[in-house]
Amino acid sequence: MKREQSFEFGDPSAPQDAMGSASESSYSPPGAVFGLSPPESSPRSGRHNRRRDRPSWVRLTYTPYFDGHLWRKYGQKKIKDAEYPRLYFRCSYREDRQCLASKLLQQKNGDDPPLYEVTYTYEHTCGAPPVSFPDIVADQPPAAREGLVLRFDSPGGHGGDARMKQNGHCQQSTSRSPFMMLSFASTNQTHDQQPAVFRSDLDAAGSSSFPTEGLPAPPPANGEDGDMF
DNA sequence: CCAATTTGACCATG
DNA sequence: CATGGTCAAATTGG
Numbered sequence: 048m049k050r051e052q053s054f055e056f057g058d059p060s061a062p063q064d065a066m067g068s069a070s071e072s073s074y075s076p077p078g079a080v081f082g083l084s085p086p087e088s089s090p091r092s093g094r095h096n097r098r099r100d101r102p103s104w105v106r107l108t109y110t111p112y113f114d115g116h117l118w119r120k121y122g123q124k125k126i127k128d129a130e131y132p133r134l135y136f137r138c139s140y141r142e143d144r145q146c147l148a149s150k151l152l153q154q155k156n157g158d159d160p161p162l163y164e165v166t167y168t169y170e171h172t173c174g175a176p177p178v179s180f181p182d183i184v185a186d187q188p189p190a191a192r193e194g195l196v197l198r199f200d201s202p203g204g205h206g207g208d209a210r211m212k213q214n215g216h217c218q219q220s221t222s223r224s225p226f227m228m229l230s231f232a233s234t235n236q237t238h239d240q241q242p243a244v245f246r247s248d249l250d251a252a253g254s255s256s257f258p259t260e261g262l263p264a265p266p267p268a269n270g271e272d273g274d275m276f
Numbered sequence: 277c278c279a280a281t282t283t284g285a286c287c288a289t290g
Numbered sequence: 291c292a293t294g295g296t297c298a299a300a301t302t303g304g
Contacts, residue, residue: 098289098295120281122296135295139280151295 103168111152111163116171118150129153144173 108114118136125132131154138146147169155162 123282124294124296127293133294137296 101168102170103166106165106167107155107162108165109160109162111150111165114150114165116148126153130157138171138173140171140173146171146173148172 112118117139119139119141120134121137122135123132124135134152136150136152138144138148140146141148148171149168151166151168153164153166155164
């Protein structure tokens with residue numbers, strides 16, 4: 048009956064409630080694509096890790112469920128000032144390998160291609176690596192790669208967004224195309240962050256390869272016009 | 277049957 | 291005090 052919640056410490060990031068540019072809080076991803084490289088490795092310097100001390104980085108993606116790791120949803124709460132509820136995920140190996148890695152999902156807009164803001168906290172210490180995607184990347188015949196443009200779902204059904212499970216068990220009827228968008232720097236910097244294909248050529252593992260063929264050129268949330276968040 | 281998921285309530289923090 | 295976050299328990303699906 049112990050609630051050992053003493054582990055609680057750490058705040059994702061400052062509230063981007065502020066209108067205008069909510070980019071200050073958006074930390075750049077670790078450079079890697081799938082949180083394989085955390086910004087900091089050993090944050091625990093003090094004794095009482097405060098929420099503010101927790102290492103966390105934000106990442107915007109269209110496929111928050113496919114980051115190369117398995118997560119277990121442990122809660123969902125609606126946030127004030129948020130149109131969509133916030134989902135809380137934790138590493139499936141948290142109890143198995145003491146993996147403190149956690150991530151929360153927040154839908155930004157209900158566009159057809161909804162954009163999700165994923166805040167990762169802590170890195171995977173479970174040593175469980177990149178979960179191979181047997182369901183998606185399982186066998187990708189080099190033949191059906193061309194012209195593989197699948198959208199999330201027909202635009203006809205507005206408002207009704209389909210949800211899929213990260214478990215990768217049932218992919219539902221609609222074939223979820225293996226989307227793999229890189230994190231987009233919400234900061235409209237002058238630098239055009241080109242979606243350099245993430246083909247890192249991992250000859251070592253090779254199983255980390257993610258499909259990146261169907262890039263339907265997502266609608267840039269930050270064009271030149273300001274944002275009305 | 278097991279596991280994962282879901283919802284509510286409680287707690288912690290600011 | 292309010293909000294956000296997490297845990298616990300219950301339910302559903304496979």
